[in-house]
Amino acid sequence: MAYRRTERTEARLAQTRERVLRSAHELIATGGYRAAGVAAVAARADVATGTVYRHFPGKAELFAEVFRRASQREVDAVTQASTGEGPVQERMAAAVETFARRALRGRRLAWALIAEPVDPLVEAERLCFRRAYRDAFSTLLEDGVRRGELPAHHLELTAAAIVGALAEALVGPLAPAAPDADPDVLIADLVAFCLRALPARKDLSDGHQLPA
């Protein structure tokens, strides 16, 4: 045997792989999925097109990984914000605000992560992402129920509806193209919306309850 990857080479390989991932991420965050062709990604990462395929089986897998990373960061931030000892309302407000602020800061990316058309394989990744968001909110609600701050209700549905409301109001096609309004106002309104949507403890008009 006359060749075996040295540690140095291994590191360079990893670095290139990383550069490809970052390049793909940046292209998505700038111009969306459409602007992120394999050739463009390779060019921005200063490698040849073929090199991308030495690090990833195909375009779909590459972008699935980009999505997974970016999504994880977002979900982590929301989860973090919703964790704590305060009352549910307070934590919900923090979670919503975190979601909103981050989405508004990187709109193109948020759109790509949440709503933009993508390959099926990437779509699967996105599905996990949205589920993760829903679960973060669901967990928060569940905690509220356990502590007696919220009545038992259809947690998953409430959580999903909140995620939908946030997505639509912030990055969906209904979101204002040019944020003429103060983002703080927008966020305050959104927080108010989500807090109102939480069932009140004495609210018995729900009519039924689902077990966890």
Added chain:
Amino acid sequence: MAYRRTERTEARLAQTRERVLRSAHELIATGGYRAAGVAAVAARADVATGTVYRHFPGKAELFAEVFRRASQREVDAVTQASTGEGPVQERMAAAVETFARRALRGRRLAWALIAEPVDPLVEAERLCFRRAYRDAFSTLLEDGVRRGELPAHHLELTAAAIVGALAEALVGPLAPAAPDADPDVLIADLVAFCLRALPARKDLSDGHQLPA
């Protein structure tokens, strides 16, 4: 001149055009946008591929029209349900229920109309569609404000958030693939969610108001 379309021919032309549109609609409602290639549409309409191009400039335009029609029907139904003399809460409940029931009845179509990846030109049509939904809800809210049943608030935002919540809970990736739960329960919960999300008249915690 030795040829001029007779009325009979004109009618046959229109009929063919209609058949192509219906064929496209059916394919979308069954298998989504992907299953609706030009060749498939033509085959189902019993015409040759090329014939489609005698009635539409291209695939995008054809499907834009399909979307426009299907969307209009949906929005009309919601608008109709939200029109009336009853209190806002009642009309909101009716609107939400209408939206939900129709979406659940034709899930594949609803998904195609709301969330499925499509051509940019069709996407533009979809944009109108979602806007129309938002406007329907917005109008309803505005009426509530005028009648003193709701406080002045950011109507567009509330409306958009409600549309998002409905879309996500019903047809988005978070919707249960197999509706194990009774649709009536799902709908009742959704209605409850949306009603809660409406600001109460005496709710002064909104902190600010936007003019129409």
Added chain:
DNA sequence: GGAAGAACTGAACTGTGGTTCATTTCTTAC
């Protein structure tokens, strides 16, 4: 230094589906 073999390159390939257009069939009007 040089042989063995991995990593890189980028032009060529490929598969998919929308679009075209020369040909055929059908309508109209005399």
Added chain:
DNA sequence: GTAAGAAATGAACCACAGTTCAGTTCTTCC
């Protein structure tokens, strides 16, 4: 019936990515 011209046909065409791979460059180790 027949000439003029529209409508229909569907196989061929094309554009556009993603992917491949033979040739080149770079690493390793003796």
